[in-house]
Amino acid sequence: MKTSPLTAEAIESAMTAYLTERTKTEVKPDDDIFASGLVSSMFAMELVVHLESTYDIAIIGPELKIDNFRTAKVMAALVLRLSEDGVASDA
Template sequence: MSSSTDRQLLTGEAIRSQLTEFLNRQTKREVAPDLDMFASGLVSSLFALELVVHIESTFGITIAGPDLRLDNFRTVDAMTALVLRLREESDE
């Protein structure tokens, strides 16, 4: 998936899958959708910044202000929900 992906065709499952693939590749571990990556020590604060940049560029959204809360990045499911919400808000 790239930033040129048709935004209308991007489902929650497609977002979850892309995020999981990225995390598996970057961490060299299988990441479950509900794994708290910060509590498990899998993600550092530096990697969290890389993750924000990846999400913004891949899904064509901007994450700013209150959306930069750690809770939005703890799990693949939380990140998927964030992407879906921000995409919906940008379509309004």
């Protein structure tokens, strides 16, 4: 069974839902979750594990920087970059 390709919109939606559930605060795709104080830097490691297990990717080396996890939009771009079957939203 073929699954539909990943899109930025689908990942953003899933990540905002995940972040909203985890923080008990509504999170929008462009909200900087670290600058807003919603989460700590320790939560970044949880995000790494969540993204890796959900999207079957490996986040290593230079990708392991806090700027790649600040917003759902940035995380979607990271997943698409690291995913073999990702499709850019403007393609």
